[in-house]
Amino acid sequence: MLRRVNRVLIANRGEIALRIIKACRNTGKTSILAYSKADKNTIPVEEADESICIGPPPAQQSYLSIPALLTAARLTMADGIHPGYGFLSENGTFARLCEERGLIFIGPRAETIWEMGDKARARSLMKSVGVPVIPGSDGIIHSEEEGLEAARRIGYPVLIKASAGGGGKGMREADNEEELKKNMKEASTEALKAFSNGDIYLERFFRKVHHVEVQIMADREGHVAALGERDCSSQRNHQKMIEESPSPIMDEALREKMEEAAKKAARASNYVGAGTVEFIVTPDRDFYFMEMNTRIQVEHGVTEEATGTQLVETMIRIADGESLPWKEDLTPHGWTMECRINAENPFRGFAPSPGRLLTFEVPKGEGIRVDTAMRRGAEISPFYDSMIAKLIVHDDTREKTRKKMKEALSAFHIEGVSTNIPLQKAIISSKAFAEGGVDTTYVERHLKEFLQSAENG
Template sequence: MFNKILIANRGEIALRIIRTCKEMGINTVAVYSTADENSLHVKFADEAVCIGPAPSKDSYLKIPNLLAAAEVTNAEAIHPGYGFLSEKAEFSRICSEHDIKFIGPSADSIARMGNKTMAKETMIDSGVPVVPGSDGVVESYEEAREICDDIGYPVIVKASSGGGGRGMRIVEEEENLQKSFSMCKTEAETAFDDPDVYIEKFVEDPHHVEIQVLGDQHGNVIHLGERDCSLQRRHQKILEESPSPLMTPELREEMGQAAIDAAESVDYEGAGTVEFLVDKDKNFYFMEMNTRIQVEHPVTEEITDYDLVAEQIKVADGQKLEEKEFKMRGHAIECRINAEDPAHNFRPSAGEIKVFNLPGGHSVRIDTHAYSGYRIPPHYDSMIGKLIVSAPTREEAIKRMKRSLEEFIVEGVTTTIPYHIQLMEDENFQNGTFNTKYLEKFNFNPE
């Protein structure tokens, strides 16, 4: 087993990884920008190295600085967390070239799944259901028009190297296609340095369901059930839960096997998720694969009793996945607590947290790096924590989440807690009758 792991990330996920490392007897190295000097992940790691100024491009995205930190501290492995360089094939490759174990998939696996066009082609070859659309990159407007005439409107134009909701345009009718196609290519080149786009049939009012997978270095792949991530705003997830309200045992078995097939097709190593769109008739289609740990991984941990970070580390160490019966117990919900003002279009709310009272009680978990007196830097993602609850039933989990949210007191900055409380009270959420477009019409009422 590794003696020392460097965590190439910040905030709650860095602290989350440090906790598991401590329980496994592994020493940890935190890295931090000058803006994160007082973050808890710096305090609780065994060692900490400053890797640059506040902007991500000069610190957390600076591969030479991260490698230098690993080498000077004699770290044998690097855990990338999520975001930043976690899905950068070049980072995985460079770590390997420097004899530092990248805790995640190979550069080849990341590259094949990171490019949406290549990923779709791989899934077709593996027999995984995909949304009808172009066979690959669409080079011209004329080609785009022919494809759209064939599959029918509405369609969605997507950046081949896209992610995080960027580089997407929904086109309802032909008269808007040329403008949307051109804008999407321009945005793709600006955001991802890759102007390639492809086209898919737009699946209306779907659920967004992802399957958690684990793969080892010996060709074994398992799945740990699904998470429903349909409650999104501008393609950014707000709340996740497991099991999905629309799931049946038969559908879970089908989707689980499809996810395993997807992971096996790229010799996948580590934790990852295969994301699907599920329509009203419970037809499912491959959307993308995230080759990293997910923000919402705790909901799976709470109902399967797996420590996904520990599994990542064991797999990276060359260990085989344990063969044990897969069983989902009860229901878990995660709310992302962001320093944003939902009454003013989710405007970021950076500043100092004056009061930070965390909820407690049975089956309540908080993953956070914040504390009273912590100053939220304006340079990074606005999430300050994740509140996760579990209970025997979905109804009980919703009640527990509402109670926990009401106990979660943050003063000094504005947060999304009131928004989540109203979601817990919403009849459509309680009934499970929502989809990826639901929050567009959700009427938040600031009190």
């Protein structure tokens, strides 16, 4: 008989920590927040049933410290750990150590995290079960000569990718052999620094594609459901800025094929919990597997609003051994969009903008949701990610949702730090976005125009 979770240690911070605290409350669990000294005076610490300090502000000494988190779990008598997203959420070693200590890891099994986190191994597994993958190298590139030979076979341009990690780190483009030789070294060095793993591989690089991901949820009995797709094509430097559901390029036939591929990926990896299978879609409407995120996504709120679900709560119920609450796949209804609000200065190379929030007024109204752990007077720490809020809007049609998002961005008032709100408004207001024509490199290609538009208001 499966044990049930009663006391959940939350190994994260900010809005996702607050989201997990609320999910614990709604499922009858005790929430225990592990926090760093930088986060002592924050809303999540106040809202959690219990809290414990795990170290100084630097993430390596707190949120990324496995010994500190396991000690916190023991001292607070936690029997489950929710990693949220980022930090240790996709660390197979952390998941395994939790399992060995009798803690229920609220996420997939350690073996799944390892297999799908190694991009080269994941590609091989997907090919074996018939999921289309981007043409690329046969595994890890071990030498410059091997990389050059693989690129000649694949065809330029190519994308160099870190086998471990994500978030755009260890990723470089190359249009020719000289660029490939230079960028392979840079990508490997960056990957080694970011993930303690310098392994890289190559993929064919498609410049004008849409980034479409399918949300899946799987229970311990092997049932898998697809919960619609999100389009994440509005990106800068491989970082998502705006997400929406459904995708503006989607039709029923393509959705059915992509959802079936996503469920194949989940079954092949013995998946449990919430996960996202990411694809690129070419102008010819061919789609290819990119990677699988073995955690709750930053943009999970888009799917929640589009399908009327509670994904974080469902993760906890599945960890308790419950079956999926849905008997079939879910389709997005209406239209939902999300803008990530970051404390950064787009006009100064997107430099982080830490500081105190002198004003923090969020938009309100029907179909408007703001996920944040911030308030007026809160301190934006220089130690962590610059995202301070997620603005999510929902309406009947894409155009109504787009206009509502534009109005909501205008009603979001923040003083004390710089934010990317002006840039987000410029993108949302553009003709290309209105027509659903923003591909994964569009924002980069037109960044100067967007910044000029943002400056002009």
